[in-house]
Amino acid sequence: MGNNLLKGKKGIVFGALNPDSIAWKVAERAHEEGATLTLTNTPVAIRMGETQALADKLNTIVIGADATNTDDLKNLFEKSMEYLGGKVDFVLHSIGMSPNVRKERHYSDLDYNYLDKTLDVSAISFHKVMQTARKLDAINEWGSVVALSYVAAQRTFYGYNDMADAKALLESFARSFGYIYGRERRVRVNTISQSPTLTTAGSGVKGFDRLLDFAERMSPLGNATSDECADYCITLFSDLTRKVTMQNLFNDGGFSNMGMSLRALEQYEKGLHKDCACGEDLPSADEHRYD
Ligand SMILES: NC(=O)c1ccc[n+]([C@@H]2O[C@H](COP(=O)([O-])OP(=O)(O)OC[C@H]3O[C@@H](n4cnc5c(N)ncnc54)[C@H](O)[C@@H]3O)[C@@H](O)[C@H]2O)c1
Numbered sequence: 001m002g003n004n005l006l007k008g009k010k011g012i013v014f015g016a017l018n019p020d021s022i023a024w025k026v027a028e029r030a031h032e033e034g035a036t037l038t039l040t041n042t043p044v045a046i047r048m049g050e051t052q053a054l055a056d057k058l059n060t061i062v063i064g065a066d067a068t069n070t071d072d073l074k075n076l077f078e079k080s081m082e083y084l085g086g087k088v089d090f091v092l093h094s095i096g097m098s099p100n101v102r103k104e105r106h107y108s109d110l111d112y113n114y115l116d117k118t119l120d121v122s123a124i125s126f127h128k129v130m131q132t133a134r135k136l137d138a139i140n141e142w143g144s145v146v147a148l149s150y151v152a153a154q155r156t157f158y159g160y161n162d163m164a165d166a167k168a169l170l171e172s173f174a175r176s177f178g179y180i181y182g183r184e185r186r187v188r189v190n191t192i193s194q195s196p197t198l199t200t201a202g203s204g205v206k207g208f209d210r211l212l213d214f215a216e217r218m219s220p221l222g223n224a225t226s227d228e229c230a231d232y233c234i235t236l237f238s239d240l241t242r243k244v245t246m247q248n249l250f251n252d253g254g255f256s257n258m259g260m261s262l263r264a265l266e267q268y269e270k271g272l273h274k275d276c277a278c279g280e281d282l283p284s285a286d287e288h289r290y291d
Contacts, residue, residue: 005238007034010084012076014040014067014129015094017049020199022148023094024054025230031058033234035090038080040065067095067125073132080138087140090237093129093147096201097121098163104206107161115162122166123173130177130189141186144237147174148229149191149248151256159206171248178246188245192232195223195252217263219253 011030015023016039030037041051043064055062063079065072081087099114100107126147133139152160153167171191178189196202196212205211216223224232232251235241250256 002029002032002034005033005234005240006030006090009035009089009237010080010086011035011037011088011090011092011237012040012080013037013092013094015092016051016054017041017045017200019050020226021094022194022197022199022226022229023092025226026092026094026233027054027058029227029230029234030090030237033238035237036060036084038063038076038083040067040076042066067093067129068120070128070132073128074136077133077136077138081136087138088133088143089140090144090146091129091133091139092233093126093145095121095125096148096163096166098161098166098204101161101163101204101206105161110162115165118162118166119169122163123169126170127173127177130173130181134181134185137185139181139185139187142188142239142242143185144188144190144241145181146189146233146236147191149193150196151193151250151252153193153248154256157211159208159211161206163205174248175246182245188236188242190236190244190246191248192229192236193248193250193252193256194229195219195225195255197223197226197229199226214264215252215255217267218258218261219255220258220261221253223255224251224253 013023013027015021016027027037027039038060039051039055039062046052046062046064051062061083063076065076067073098118100110100118105111105114130145147170149167149171152164153171174189174191181187181189196215202208212223229251
């Protein structure tokens with residue numbers, strides 16, 4: 001049951017591939033809160049995924065767009081405004097992809113064409129979305145643009161690879177464009193740094209199940225789910241957060257400010273004892289140094 005937090009608001013949601021997608025939950029929650037919205041994804045994702053099923057459920061349309069292509073984005077904003085009957089109030093950028101992660105390239109042996117693609121899809125597309133929207137004057141005053149990020153933008157996480165660099169850039173775009181958009185049009189721009197979440201993009205990260213478990217044990221409130229991420233997005237789209245802009249906001253159960261938790265410590269000790277009990281020597285730190 002919604003609270004009409006987005007009653008009368010219009011939006012565009014990028015990145016709902018299937019019911020696991022964070023964007024899927026955000027679109028459902030926004031609809032529940034009284035918003036009308038359009039959905040968008042790449043033509044391939046629309047063909048292979050379930051975006052159209054979500055559109056049917058929310059009684060809306062899907063507009064195909066590769067978020068790295070500014071012509072596609074222009075068409076997306078124009079068609080959305082036409083369908084929704086005016087400028088939009090919120091945009092969710094929920095897009096991430098790294099060919100280096102997919103092909104398991106080591107961070108010290110990146111393919112630079114892949115790196116270009118990672119940065120373009122996962123970060124520069126955010127700038128392209130905002131630049132296109134601003135040129136078309138497609139977002140209402142006090143509108144809200146949100147992109148999804150991860151704490152690897154600030155700290156090193158094994159296996160996250162060049163996505164960490166993409167997230168750092170994404171968060172920087174939120175600050176730099178947020179200044180321009182806020183000053184000129186009173187549009188807010190923020191990133192939400194979300195806990196590891198089991199989705200198609202998330203599960204591509206090496207050792208993701210252990211990352212998820214580690215974050216769960218380290219966070220006093222536990223990992224934030226995709227439903228909880230959707231709730232947070234709704235607050236940022238709503239009028240209750242009109243002066244929040246240029247921020248990277250952690251929705252991670254406290255993980256980002258933790259050093260060592262009791263639960264993680266106990267698990268670590270259990271691991272040590274298990275190895276000792278079976279008589280095996282523990283691997284030295286050096287043995288893992290080049291993984
Ligand atoms: N899953 C996690 O653990 C986690 C944690 C923090 C942040 N995030 C971020 O959340 C966002 C959504 O990812 P998700 O976990 O819901 O996975 P997902 O795989 O469901 O969503 C990723 C989406 O990006 C879309 N996409 C890829 N290339 C595109 C392009 N060129 N143009 C337009 N769309 C394109 C895909 O089609 C897909 O819908 C990403 O930015 C991701 O980095 C995820």
